[in-house]
Amino acid sequence: MSTTRTTGAALILTTGLVLLLETLSRGQSPARPGFDGAWAPFTGGRGANAALAPPPAGPLVLKAEYAKRYQAQRAADAEATKRGEPPPSAAVSCIPYGMPRMMSVASYPVEILQTPGQVTIITEAFSEVRRVYLNQPQLPIDDVPPGYYGHSVGRWENDTLIIDTVGIKESVPGYQNMPHSSQMRITERIRLVAPDVLHDQLTIEDPVVLEKPVTYTLAYRKLADYKMVEFVCENNREYIDEQGKVRLRLGGK
């Protein structure tokens, strides 16, 4: 009888250990309270606590061979806008932003979901989705098929979620429309700076294009009971004409 009880206890203990090891080996870690839910971009102002607003961005310094063309393009875009000719962009054609621009599209919220071994970020604008795999090694850049979201791995360092992203396609518009190479790497440090304010500090490295890494921070405020709105680009009336100008397709009766 006593032997049976001992055997039973040992079996339960062993099963528990196996399950624990399995969980750890899958890279699962407990969800952090406060991160889940919808978040609206927050830039401070209007009497808000300035300390919760995002700090100023660091300088964007491109290597000389890229800087000249980049500045010329920025100037040309500004001139075109002044003339009433919005510069053509992928967004005009309803192509999603991808990383890192998807994290800050006007006032559209983002939603964060934590499940075992994964953090998922869904944006309202264009319904873009990022999947961050926790506690997994990052793949070599050359093994990641270039895409809009690349391959993201994450880990918790105390109360901060650190995400490493590589594999962003060169045609995906960069931060401030900067050019970037296939070697671009984005490191994010996401943490709560108040119970309802989240900061995402992004550092972009690109040994081909950037003279030094650029760092900027996005801030978000928690939305209470917000239901994300669907966004399917089904009726895009804007188009880029043969002259490269943005036009609006007008309706009839």
Next chain:
Amino acid sequence: MFRAGATIWRSLAVVAVIGVASPALGHHSFAMFDTGTQVTLAGVVTAFEWTNPHAYIEMDVPDGRGVKHWTIELGSTSILMRGGWKFNTLKRGDKVTAVVNPLRSGEPGSLLSRITLPDGRVLGNGGPPPATSTPPADTTKKP
């Protein structure tokens, strides 16, 4: 038949305004619209498209010589909902008065500034960012 040019504006109330706030729409630059000019369009809705990346109102506007057809671009459905719009706020046949920023090209297309609905309510082109969980001056915790 539409003809580009100044004559198109003669029968319309064209009011120059200063410091028009750009709608927080986000899909693209709105430089193709003349946000320094407002045109009042009083007419009948022929279609209301509750779609993304933008909603659209199609309407027929009597201009003294006949009826001119206008297209009015609105924000995305998400941003319109924040401003009190619903998918069924308008329907074909509704009589409305819209104040719009016209296309710089002179074509009969425009960006909505505000609209008076058949029931007298006035709606703008979307609303502010969604309300957050706490007042913006929350200082309960230092960063």
